[in-house]
Amino acid sequence: MLKEFKEFAVKGNVIDLAVGVVIGGAFGKIVTSLVNDIIMPAIGVLLGGINFTDLKYVITPASGDIAESAILYGSFIQSIVDFLIISFSIFMFVKLISLMKKKEVAVDVEPEPEVSSKEAVLLEEIRDLLKANN
Numbered sequence: 001m002l003k004e005f006k007e008f009a010v011k012g013n014v015i016d017l018a019v020g021v022v023i024g025g026a027f028g029k030i031v032t033s034l035v036n037d038i039i040m041p042a043i044g045v046l047l048g049g050i051n052f053t054d055l056k057y058v059i060t061p062a063s064g065d066i067a068e069s070a071i072l073y074g075s076f077i078q079s080i081v082d083f084l085i086i087s088f089s090i091f092m093f094v095k096l097i098s099l100m101k102k103k104e105v106a107v108d109v110e111p112e113p114e115v116s117s118k119e120a121v122l123l124e125e126i127r128d129l130l131k132a133n134n
Contacts, residue, residue, distance in 0.1 A: 027090070
């Protein structure tokens with residue numbers, strides 16, 4: 001069982017997955033900062049100074065015994081915008097990496113020399129003889 005676990009843990013796919021999770025976490029923090037610190041303030045200015053995270057709907061109960069409650073729909077809007085920007089950024093990042101891999105594969109592959117069949121070799125010899133006789 002220990003041997004099987006070692007084979008599983010050392011496989012390239014598992015290590016690639018671990019590296020991807022770590023890089024994805026760091027990338028997610030960068031994109032979240034981009035959204036929270038740059039994009040959302042700019043959108044807020046364009047929309048007249050609205051800060052989405054402060055938007056809420058306050059529910060006041062009929063009796064005074066129960067405290068007020070609030071539906072924080074602004075935080076929900078912020079989370080949706082975060083998700084859309086993060087998912088688009090990751091999509092573009094994966095697309096860029098796959099494009100680089102395609103170019104790398106295209107460069108590494110050398111065309112194989114053409115193997116002529118017996119008939120093709122014979123036809124080439126006949127062609128060469130005819131050219132020599134003319």
